[in-house]
Amino acid sequence: MIRTHQAGSLRTADIGTTVTLTGWVARRRDHGGVAFVDLRDASGVVQVVIRDEEVARPLRSEFCLRIVGEVAARPAGNANPQLATGDVEVISSVVEVLSEAAPLPFPVEEHASAGVGEELRLKYRYLDLRRPDMARNLRLRASVTRIIRDVMAAHDFLDIETPYLTRSTPEGARDFLVPVRLQPGSWYALPQSPQLFKQLLMIAGFERYFQIARCFRDEDFRADRQPEFSQLDIEMSFCEQSDVQQIIEELLVRLWKDLVGYDIPVPIRRLTYAESMRRFGIDRPDLRFGCELVDFTDYFAETPFRVFRKPSDSDPDRAFHVGAVVMPGGAAQPRKVLDAWQDWARSRGARGLAYVLVGAGGELAGPVAKNLSGTERAGLAAHAGAVAGDCIFFAAGDRSEALNLLAAARVEVGERRGLIDHDAWEFVWVTDAPMFEAVEGPHGGRGWTAIHHPFTAPADDVAADFHERPGEALSKAYDIVLNGSEIGGGSIRIHRSEMQQRVFDVIGLSREEAASQFGFLLDAFAYGPPPHGGIALGIDRLCALMAGAESIRDVIAFPKTASGSDPLTGAPSPITASQRAEAGIDAVAQPPG
């Protein structure tokens, strides 16, 4: 006698044996004095024949059963050669109802998995997770973390936990805060990432650290953003960028080979940030299709068309840009559709999206064309790389805003024209991002902020004059991008106090502020920190992409809705006055000393 709890794993080789199965009733049907129960567990479904109708009749969907029976081949002469529930069935001798089930709030069968409201699914998440596709997602996720631990262990990385109750730092995203009963008026913050702790671990001499860490950020939601999320956090000492990339590539190759059945070509291609922005207008390019952007800034330098000319009153520090993206076959779009593109652009905060249609004979049409000079019209299609029948979309203005619009237009073109191969896996490293970007200062002046984070090392630390011209300084940062989604990012870190101090100077963080917020890290840098660097991979996004899920909610067991609530538990919820008092929420912290 064999015992098994894996209904779906029964095979023809098991015929003749007696098994014990546990699971849920997926379907029950009566035919010819025989009752059939499709019994489902997390591994799949098997059909059980119950000869006692008195036993079978009360069974309803989602009753939890234990069944003892003999595995049998299916009888010949079945009208349907495509067996729905496996190659074998079980003839029951004992059927025990372990627990009954109320009528379901929504269908649990796989074929009905689409189309149920998300809120309802989350309220009954334990039923939602019984659905085979959701169960598959969570099993996939478990496989991902298992392989991560395998690969990390094979390379002697230590799994070290860091605090979830830690110090609030004003940099970056909004913190989730936790009141502290023992020190009324003082608060912990939940970590946005283990960044500072993993750097301290490097100083402590653990040369290779990893952790699958939960991170918390109190920002608005997206389909790929939750307030708490998981990342694979890695840090290494005495390493270069290529060392980190090599580990990640080995990991990604293993994951995709074992779980997707795809061989990722290595080394994964590299793009510099500058090249990515130039060709795709974005630092996370989708390389599954072409339609690369074309720079028209110089082409239109002397244009009579005002929209494409740099305004005389424009900020001299902000680069002016005219760029284009070609929509193959786009000239056939009716006026109504072209107008809809304007609405689309305006919904993204742009003034509009200029376009020129290339006619069958190469002649240009559309409202923009007549504003251009004869010379400009003559060379336009060739410069854009457009042919007869194409539509050329233009964006003009502040360079970062124009590129932003063009990048979105490029993806939109790819989707509308069906240019994106949805079975493709296009990985790319994007490297050499700028250290800083200009921001409005607190009093209206010009300031700088770190693009990656303020512990990222400058690309050339020999010259190391980044503080002289912050806008031109590049960093040793590297992001890993898959199909237009950023799935991870990291950098080589600064390991010398003097350089760290200069970064703080550039971003306008005073010595007092730096000491107050990061003093413990700066102190640690006084004790011989090794050169180090690392990376973090977003596990939720990674799993969502692997599973083909549209939202990371589909690879998280108990996610939250867009307003941050959990319909299952009712969290977040008000607390009582006594809880509030005991937590010391309303107390004012006494300054030390």
Place this chain on the structure above:
RNA sequence: GGCCCCGUAGCGCAGUUGGUUAGCGCGUCGCCCUGUCACGGCGAAGGCCGCGGGUUCGAGUCCCGUCGGGGUCGCCA
């Protein structure tokens, strides 16, 4: 915080220029059929049309507000 879409039976949806008794499929319940597998047949129950105002002789339908869900821009070092 801005913008867009959606809220009709347990679930998924339809509901015409505002018109009389709000429909369909699945599910549920009852009966029948019986090696079926998204079985089939007959029948029944099941509705504050998210909520609150307004316009109108009349509102599921139009307007305003609000709540909830989803998407997106800002935001996410």
